[in-house]
Amino acid sequence: MHTDARDLSDGQILEGDVCIVGAGAAGIAAALSFIGSGKRVLLLEGGGFDLEGDVQGLYRGEIVGRPYYPLEAARLHYFGGTTGHWGGYCAPLDAIDFASRPWVSQSGWPINRDALDRYYEQAHPLLDLGPYRYDTAYWQGEDARRELLPLDRSVVEEKVWQFSAPTRFGSKFRTQIVDAANVHLFTHANVVAVHTNDDVSAVSHVTIRHFDGREQTARARQFVLACSTMQNVRLLLASNAQAPAGLGNLYDQVGRHFMEHLEMPAGTVAFTKPQSLQLYAFDFGVTKMRAELRLSDAAQADLGILNATVALESPSALGEMLSTFELEPPESVEQFRRETRDSLTADMKAEAQNYSADLVRRNPLFTLVVRQEQAPNPASRVTLSRERDALQVPRARFDWQLTRLDKRTMRLLYATLGREFGRLGIGRVQMRDWLVEDDDSWPAVVSGGWHDMGATRMHASPRHGVVDADCRVHGLANLYLAGAGVFSTAGAANPTLTIVALALRLAERLRSRH
Amino acid sequence: MCPTPALAIDRRTFIGRCATSGAALLALTALACGGRNVGDRRELANPLLLGALGAARVTAIGKRWLRLTPAERSADGLVAAIAARLNGAPWARARTVEEAVADDFEQGRTVMVDGWMLAVTEARQCALFALLAG
Numbered sequence: 001m002h003t004d005a006r007d008l009s010d011g012q013i014l015e016g017d018v019c020i021v022g023a024g025a026a027g028i029a030a031a032l033s034f035i036g037s038g039k040r041v042l043l044l045e046g047g048g049f050d051l052e053g054d055v056q057g058l059y060r061g062e063i064v065g066r067p068y069y070p071l072e073a074a075r076l077h078y079f080g081g082t083t084g085h086w087g088g089y090c091a092p093l094d095a096i097d098f099a100s101r102p103w104v105s106q107s108g109w110p111i112n113r114d115a116l117d118r119y120y121e122q123a124h125p126l127l128d129l130g131p132y133r134y135d136t137a138y139w140q141g142e143d144a145r146r147e148l149l150p151l152d153r154s155v156v157e158e159k160v161w162q163f164s165a166p167t168r169f170g171s172k173f174r175t176q177i178v179d180a181a182n183v184h185l186f187t188h189a190n191v192v193a194v195h196t197n198d199d200v201s202a203v204s205h206v207t208i209r210h211f212d213g214r215e216q217t218a219r220a221r222q223f224v225l226a227c228s229t230m231q232n233v234r235l236l237l238a239s240n241a242q243a244p245a246g247l248g249n250l251y252d253q254v255g256r257h258f259m260e261h262l263e264m265p266a267g268t269v270a271f272t273k274p275q276s277l278q279l280y281a282f283d284f285g286v287t288k289m290r291a292e293l294r295l296s297d298a299a300q301a302d303l304g305i306l307n308a309t310v311a312l313e314s315p316s317a318l319g320e321m322l323s324t325f326e327l328e329p330p331e332s333v334e335q336f337r338r339e340t341r342d343s344l345t346a347d348m349k350a351e352a353q354n355y356s357a358d359l360v361r362r363n364p365l366f367t368l369v370v371r372q373e374q375a376p377n378p379a380s381r382v383t384l385s386r387e388r389d390a391l392q393v394p395r396a397r398f399d400w401q402l403t404r405l406d407k408r409t410m411r412l413l414y415a416t417l418g419r420e421f422g423r424l425g426i427g428r429v430q431m432r433d434w435l436v437e438d439d440d441s442w443p444a445v446v447s448g449g450w451h452d453m454g455a456t457r458m459h460a461s462p463r464h465g466v467v468d469a470d471c472r473v474h475g476l477a478n479l480y481l482a483g484a485g486v487f488s489t490a491g492a493a494n495p496t497l498t499i500v501a502l503a504l505r506l507a508e509r510l511r512s513r514h
Numbered sequence: 515m516c517p518t519p520a521l522a523i524d525r526r527t528f529i530g531r532c533a534t535s536g537a538a539l540l541a542l543t544a545l546a547c548g549g550r551n552v553g554d555r556r557e558l559a560n561p562l563l564l565g566a567l568g569a570a571r572v573t574a575i576g577k578r579w580l581r582l583t584p585a586e587r588s589a590d591g592l593v594a595a596i597a598a599r600l601n602g603a604p605w606a607r608a609r610t611v612e613e614a615v616a617d618d619f620e621q622g623r624t625v626m627v628d629g630w631m632l633a634v635t636e637a638r639q640c641a642l643f644a645l646l647a648g
Contacts, residue, residue: 267629270566364566418631422619425612428563430629 002178004048005189010214016042016184018510019220021191021206021235023177024081025496026482026503027226028169029126031183032176033507041183042218044208046190046227047078049170051337054211054390058190059231061396062385066446068400073330074450075228076337079187080170082228082450083496085337087284088166090129090497091159092120096297096307097373097491103304104405106257106376109488110460110469119501119508126500127164130288134160136279139289145354146279149426155299156420158279158291159309159492171342189216192393194223194239194247194479202477203247209391222478222510226503229258229452229485233382234396236456236466236473248456248473251463255382258398258455259374259490260448262308262406263324266435267368267414269312271427274357277366280312285349292371294492295416303416305409307492308372310417314363323447368429370413371449373490375405382455404440411435451495456485471506482506555589558596558611559642563632569647576644578627579637592642599635611635 008014018034020027023045034041047055055078061071068074076084093113100108121132133139136158140146151157177185186208193207203223208216225232233255237246246254282290292309300307328336339345353359374380380401384394411431418429434443459465462474467486473479482503484495491498564572579586586592599614609617618624618633625637632640 270563272562272566415631419619419622419624422624422631422633423616425616427566429631431626431631433629436626436629 001180001184003184003186005044005186005208005216006210008214008216010216012216014042014184014186014216014218016040016218016220018042018222018224019044019206019218020224020226020482022046022081022226022228022231022483023079023185024076024226024228024483025083025169026499027224028080028173028177029123029500029503030224030226030482030507031180031185032126032173033504034511035176035180035183037182037511039182039511042220043177043183043185044189044191044206044218045079045185045187048187049079049174051076051078051084055188055190058389058391058393060389061230061398062387063398063400065380065399065401066442067325067444068398068448069325069450070330071230071396071398073333075230075452078170079174079185080168083167083169085333085340086166086496088127088164089161089494090127090164091161091493092116092134092501093491093493093498094159094294094297094307096300097489101301103301104306104375104489106378106464107489109458111458116498116501116505119504120497122504123497123500126167127497128167129162129164129497134162136160136291139291140279143278145276145356147276148279149275150424151293151426152420152424153296155296156293156417157296159294160289160291161493162289163287164496165343166340168340168342189218190391191218191227191235192238192391193241194225194235196242196247196476198242200243200247201475203479211390222480222513224480224482224506224510226482229455229483230382230396230398232481232483232485233455234384234393237384238393247479248462248466248476250475253457253462253464253466255455256378256380257376257457258380258382258400259376259453259487260400261451261453261490261492261494262370262372262374262402262410262446263449264445264447265313265367265369266410267370267417267429267431269366269368269417269421269427269429271360271364271366273425273427274361275426276357277312277355277360281353281355282311282313283350283352285344286352293417295413299416303412305412306373306375306405308370308409308413309492310413311369311371312366313369314366323445324449325447326445364427368414368417370410371492371494372406372410372413373492375403375409376454376457376489377401377403380454402440402442402446407435407440407442408438411438449494451484451490453484453487453490453495456481458486458488470509471502480506480510555593555642555646558593559639559646561636561639561643562612562615563630563636563640564643569643572640573644573647575627575630575632575637576640576642579625579641580644582627583641586638586641589642589645592638592645596635596638596642611639
């Protein structure tokens, strides 16, 4: 079922068993899980089926830390959410990402990788990915041209990625959601406040507000906030009628430990011997999988650094010193979104090349693009601005901060690749000038992957996190969070696959509750 | 006159090495005396990077190395330093330059020049290339 909430009358009350706030990747994946379950699901989406300026403007925020992408352009506020312009990069987190690493402060999830495997596999068809296989041997069996680099895998090894279409959840699942008998989608239903019972132990209802001031109330037994990392934080902090510091924020954890992926070209490799790179190369829109390079768990532990992967990219396609933020300004990303409403157009798909040894011999230079987790940092945070949006909710105030460990990780990653490539006769590695020095300085090109993570981290204790292992907000019996905000640490992989897997896991748990 | 003590090897060692490796014979013959001819020098001034980066970049790297290491600003000095790395233990055959470079990486004898992580031996090769090209 679908209702445009603008057609509802002021004061109307909506009721269901489960109320999901936000219809992006997490919210839609969770809602899909409830179809046929017998649970009445309210799916509240602030936007419509296409972007609207005033709705998208609600995401505008204040940036006070490191330079960042405009917040209203980074996340999309409509049915389908940010899958409307994502690039489709998928990989599961590594086992080490879930572990408590003594050299990474605040590391460790209260669940391990095994707990997610089943849900990763279930997420694959939703994202139009291939088989749930992330071992190079399988993919080599699919294409004999995929030769392995002669690496010492006790130090450097492959990290396999798969690529979604990229699937647009808004177009792919609209009919399925709208036709579902037990899921009621409300568009233009912006939730502005979450209300609890008197002792702030459970959520009683949420308030929906419209630009004209009319309001509705949604009541349910269980509530899931799936509005994106930053908007979940904003909603928790702004819901301070009964809890002055905001919901789930008894120990000042909401909004802290915001994490991004550091994604940037930070080095170059010159291959000194002809080497097929068919396994490692990527052509947008046509490549179904590729391997990137990562340091082994043992090497990370030995060096005391974070997890990261490095992609081999054609330098001509990427440029030398531009950040991803510069490479893809908001107007370009918006054009990409509009032109790929359902899928990539034919002319957006790159020509599939054969990255043979002969091609590498003729073009031996490749850019090394890093994708690196950011160390959990309590000073990297989202708070509330004094400015309010058109619905009278305080805007987000974003203070993105990095640490010395982030820089050290990137430097030692490239240095290790340089040593290993040299030692094994593969090639030579150049790192950018700013990366050579062992300090905590960063250049203007530092950029991210538009991946908002953390800020409502999963931790067994409310003193160190916002949600527990079930994604339930500490202290509130029936409030759950979905999305990358619950990531305890970010890992090196792009977040969408894990977001969907966690949403499926959460929905399974909620389905079994009475 | 031999340019450096490192290049002087005794007859016994020389014969032993020749017996171990015919491939090393030509190199060692040239190294037995410091008076390498221009052709030998060009052989040493041929870093593996040349094929990947081209002459201009290798020259730039070489010049950078020369600025960083004033003691190695002469071709003779560079030849001597490179050659010294080709001589291993007395009982071992001489290394090829490629092996010496790999060993540098193995042993952590690396340097950063213009951001490139290089073996010390190949940084000297780049410098020699720059000198001979200039």
